[in-house]
Amino acid sequence: MPFRFLGLWVVLASLCFAGCATRKTSESQNTDGASAKSRPAPDSPAQQEKRATAHAHYVAGLSHELNREMDMALAEYELALEGDPRNEDLAVDLSRRYVQRKEFDKAVAVLKKAAEKSEESGLMFARLSLVHLQKGDTNAAIDASRAAIKRAPSAMAGYQSLFHLHRALGQTNEARKVIAQADQQPKPDAPFLIDLAQLYMAIDAENFRLTNSPSRIRAKELLIRASGMENTNLLSLQRLAQGFMFSGETKRAAEIYVKMLAQDSELMGVREALAELYLRDNNPQGAAAQLKEIIRDSPTNPQAYYFLGAIAYEEKKFEEALENYRKALLLGLDTQQIYFDIASAQLAQ
Numbered sequence: 001m002p003f004r005f006l007g008l009w010v011v012l013a014s015l016c017f018a019g020c021a022t023r024k025t026s027e028s029q030n031t032d033g034a035s036a037k038s039r040p041a042p043d044s045p046a047q048q049e050k051r052a053t054a055h056a057h058y059v060a061g062l063s064h065e066l067n068r069e070m071d072m073a074l075a076e077y078e079l080a081l082e083g084d085p086r087n088e089d090l091a092v093d094l095s096r097r098y099v100q101r102k103e104f105d106k107a108v109a110v111l112k113k114a115a116e117k118s119e120e121s122g123l124m125f126a127r128l129s130l131v132h133l134q135k136g137d138t139n140a141a142i143d144a145s146r147a148a149i150k151r152a153p154s155a156m157a158g159y160q161s162l163f164h165l166h167r168a169l170g171q172t173n174e175a176r177k178v179i180a181q182a183d184q185q186p187k188p189d190a191p192f193l194i195d196l197a198q199l200y201m202a203i204d205a206e207n208f209r210l211t212n213s214p215s216r217i218r219a220k221e222l223l224i225r226a227s228g229m230e231n232t233n234l235l236s237l238q239r240l241a242q243g244f245m246f247s248g249e250t251k252r253a254a255e256i257y258v259k260m261l262a263q264d265s266e267l268m269g270v271r272e273a274l275a276e277l278y279l280r281d282n283n284p285q286g287a288a289a290q291l292k293e294i295i296r297d298s299p300t301n302p303q304a305y306y307f308l309g310a311i312a313y314e315e316k317k318f319e320e321a322l323e324n325y326r327k328a329l330l331l332g333l334d335t336q337q338i339y340f341d342i343a344s345a346q347l348a349q
Contacts, residue, residue: 054083058090081110085117092127104135122152126161133165141165154185156195163199175203190231194239197222201246220247227252234260234267241273250277266297275307284311302333309341318348
């Protein structure tokens with residue numbers, strides 16, 4: 001990296017660090033919100049000074065890393081974490097760097113120390129489980145995942161970690177027990193229910209397409225319940241739509257995609273997914289509307305023109321079909337099928 005950009009990079013990274021230092025009250029909040037007791041008290045002047053010092057160590061670490069002085073960089077990151085011990089993002093990032101260097105014991109030490117300081121989050125234990133697994137210590141990995149669940153039973157991270165561990169070890173019955181335990185949570189929020197539905201899909205993937213599959217029935221129940229809850233997180237909504245698609249609930253999936261577009265009309269890939277769903281559900285008008293929006297945003301998209309042509313052909317609008325097929329060909333969709341479709345449209349006129 002040219003030296004003239006180094007100062008700007010460090011400043012930007014330091015701002016990112018400052019944002020990452022914001023503490024989370026919990027990993028998964030219920031729709032009724034966190035109580036006043038769960039909110040962290042404001043930092044005292046002494047704590048603010050300590051965090052400022054930690055900030056300076058983090059920036060120094062970035063500078064060393066940019067100069068490829070990794071040992072010095074890691075030492076500064078350690079000092080930064082010591083000054084801000086509840087900064088989970090920094091702890092996870094530092095552990096990741098140690099794992100990349102195959103220094104698993106140091107990664108474990110960082111995460112254990114961070115877990116001791118964290119009062120509510122199970123993230124450290126879930127991450128610790130992954131590091132133990134990479135180290136080859138499966139028993140320790142399982143223990144860490146169980147600790148994550150115990151520390152944060154309303155967060156999905158521990159259940160996911162333990163579930164995938166048991167699956168990887170071929171312990172299917174134990175994996176089912178993890179799902180059952182997660183399914184007993186009294187006040188799950190929408191993201192928790194969506195993640196739980198995905199576990200049901202994963203545990204019985206071979207039989208999930210069967211309409212009477214118990215796991216499919218339960219996954220669908222959870223997804224429907226989640227769809228009725230307040231949820232504006234776009235990533236969560238996308239996973240909800242994908243869950244409905246996998247469950248065969250295409251109309252519900254389409255409704256979720258429409259909801260996403262209402263929040264942000266420029267989301268990448270959502271209109272394409274919605275157009276595909278409308279075509280599956282024999283709704284050519286809905287599909288055409290989405291394809292036209294895609295073309296408005298991306299006028300050189302040959303696939304959108306092609307499918308508009310196919311819709312027009314089915315509606316016996318052969319001139320319109322031919323025009324769209326030719327645009328698709330001109331934009332690079334040069335396949336044997338499109339030549340056949342153009343000929344069919346010409347003959348049908």
